[in-house]
Amino acid sequence: MDNKVIKVRNLVKRFGKFVANDNLTFDVHEGEIFGFLGANGAGKTTAIRILSGLLEPTSGEVIVAGFNAGRESEQIKKNIGYMCQKFSLYEDLTVKENITLYGGIYGLKTSVIRNRIHELLEKLHFREYENRLISALPLGLRQKLAFSVAVLHEPKIVFLDEPTGGVDPITRRQFWEMIYETAAKGITVFVTTHYMDEAEYCDRISIMSEGKIVALDTPENLKKQFNAGTVEEVFIKIARPNISPIHNS
Amino acid sequence: MYKTIESSGISKSFGPTKALDEISFSVNESEVFGFIGPDGAGKTTLFRIITTLLLPDKGEIKVLGLDCKADYKKLRKNIGYMPGRFSLYQDLTVEENLNFYATVFGTTIEENYDLISDIYSHIEPFKKRLAGKLSGGMKQKLALSCALIHKPELLVLDEPTTGVDAVSRSEFWDMLAKLRQHKITILVSTPYMDEAMRCDRVALIQGGKILAIDTPQKIREGFSKKLFSARASEKYKLIKALKQFHNTLTAYPFGDSVHVTFMNDTIDDSLYDHLKTSGINDAYITETEAGIEDRFLELMNKPE
Structure with a gap:
């Protein structure tokens, strides 16, 4: 049985002389919550763009949802969901219009879309917002809706790039409960975050530094390995060994 | 001044x-x-x-x-x-x-x-x-x-x-x-x-x-309840089980644990029994100090 939904072997991505991804090798399993961490500029975004079929690797093998990232990027796009903090929904369309649009893009039947709209609005307690423009929604609601839309077509994997940036602490936690629920359904969640407490919620995390994956394990094992109390300490030890965490000022 | x-x-x-x-x-x-x-x-x-x-x-x-x-x-x-x-x-x-x-x-x-x-x-x-x-x-x-x-x-x-x-x-x-x-x-x-x-x-x-x-x-000290930190190997299950417990006021994931408050500020056997019934046998619960975020959550929930 092969339950690897992402399989990366010796992935290299160069931009001119600059090596953004330097020989990455890792697997992500079905239904796993995989935290993809790293300092700004470590190469996370490049890797996510390759995994989601938006960018071709320079060399190496990348298989996502059973398809090759270089040759079969269109099939990959059909089998994944994607959301990021900056852009996710069309602000000048209503909630319903956004769901309909994305459903259409993913090739869902009109009747299926209609059902999904109904389910989603019920689940998120969103009824009253159905005909509201996205721009008029509070950020927290917007992000929850964006996530729901990203998994509308029940993809094998959903990529979340800093989904909770700037979101209030309650919504942030509700968002993570949605992530848990999604993973429990067998959808793999591939997530980046700058909130180190959120890294602890992941099944496994990888930490990138200067284009390389320098650590990859469960949060528990990484803390043991680096003799650290929290993932934040692990992160700091890896990224810059001579710095104290935020709270030990 | x-x-x-x-x-x-x-x-x-x-x-x-x-x-x-x-x-x-x-x-x-x-x-x-x-x-x-x-x-x-x-x-x-x-x-x-x-x-x-x-x-x-x-x-x-x-x-x-x-x-x-x-x-x-x-x-x-x-x-x-x-x-x-x-x-x-x-x-x-x-x-x-x-x-x-x-x-x-x-x-x-x-x-x-x-x-x-x-x-x-x-x-x-x-x-x-x-x-x-x-x-x-x-x-x-x-x-x-x-x-x-x-x-x-x-x-x-x-x-x-x-x-x-x-x-x-x-x-x-x-x-x-x-x-x-x-x-x-x-x-x-x-x-x-x-x-x-x-x-x-x-x-x-x-x-x-x-x-x-x-x-x-002072803001941390303003937290009005006793705060407990709960851990178990299956975290999502633990959160759900804690939320269903009749005495639970709030249960929020916090890093590798769940921060919980109870209406009567105490934990007793009925909690562990409830968790066991929910399939959690390795729960470890201790009292902990509230941080800024705990207090923020408490204030957000406070009715006006």
């Missing part, structure tokens, strides 16, 4: 949206004062009022003893403002940007170099590089240098660490800590609750209202 900022009853609306609702607070001289809250809380609107870029609909505000409306020209000379979005000239070099800001304020880089040297020295080797070609961390250091070059009495930093990784955030706060020796009052906003511990005093802000103002320590 001289107050660097004194405000009472500040309100500001944009159409139907109430961005600020009766905001009152004061900031002392040489204090590091933090506004902590999520996006949309009103932090940027408030900072734009303080920096004389926006007028409030209602309320009184004095900054450095000056009126934000009548004395705005005088005030602007003494404020350093670093907006949330990088707003230096991308097509000028590092040095040209800094020089430009110095000139606008009638000073020179040399005159106030000691103030910025700790920060600027990191990017000085790249002073001939275009600002648009800098990395995120370097842009931030340049923006901070530009905000400081005229030796302001008040430094206003709007979300300087948003979208920045944990290590760079920590480095940024180390830079601010060093600035304290120059007696500059620092007003800073952030959505990251852990950064509150780096401030002398903080205001928790949400939906245009201040939830609490105090030292970080």
Whole structure:
């Protein structure tokens, strides 16, 4: 049985002389919550763009949802969901219009879309917002809706790039409960975050530094390995060994 | 005592949206004062009022003893403002940007170099590089240098660490800590609750209202319930089970544990029995101290 939904072997991505991804090798399993961490500029975004079929690797093998990232990027796009903090929904369309649009893009039947709209609005307690423009929604609601839309077509994997940036602490936690629920359904969640407490919620995390994956394990094992109390300490030890965490000022 | 900022009853609306609702607070001289809250809380609107870029609909505000409306020209000379979005000239070099800001304020880089040297020295080797070609961390250091070059009495930093990784955030706060020796009052906003511990005093802000103002320590002590930390190997199951327990008031994931409060502030066998029935046999629950985020969550939940 092969339950690897992402399989990366010796992935290299160069931009001119600059090596953004330097020989990455890792697997992500079905239904796993995989935290993809790293300092700004470590190469996370490049890797996510390759995994989601938006960018071709320079060399190496990348298989996502059973398809090759270089040759079969269109099939990959059909089998994944994607959301990021900056852009996710069309602000000048209503909630319903956004769901309909994305459903259409993913090739869902009109009747299926209609059902999904109904389910989603019920689940998120969103009824009253159905005909509201996205721009008029509070950020927290917007992000929850964006996530729901990203998994509308029940993809094998959903990529979340800093989904909770700037979101209030309650919504942030509700968002993570949605992530848990999604993973429990067998959808793999591939997530980046700058909130180190959120890294602890992941099944496994990888930490990138200067284009390389320098650590990859469960949060528990990484803390043991680096003799650290929290993932934040692990992160700091890896990224810059001579710095104290935020709270030990 | 001289107050660097004194405000009472500040309100500001944009159409139907109430961005600020009766905001009152004061900031002392040489204090590091933090506004902590999520996006949309009103932090940027408030900072734009303080920096004389926006007028409030209602309320009184004095900054450095000056009126934000009548004395705005005088005030602007003494404020350093670093907006949330990088707003230096991308097509000028590092040095040209800094020089430009110095000139606008009638000073020179040399005159106030000691103030910025700790920060600027990191990017000085790249002073001939275009600002648009800098990395995120370097842009931030340049923006901070530009905000400081005229030796302001008040430094206003709007979300300087948003979208920045944990290590760079920590480095940024180390830079601010060093600035304290120059007696500059620092007003800073952030959505990251852990950064509150780096401030002398903080205001928790949400939906245009201040939830609490105090030292970080006092805010933590304001937590009204006994707080427990629960751990188990299956975390999602644990959260769900805790939420279903009849005595549970709140249960929130916090890093590798779940923070729980109970109506009667105690844990007894009935809790462990309930968890066992829910399939959790390895629950480990201890009392713990509340942090800023715990208190923030409590205040958010409080009915008005």
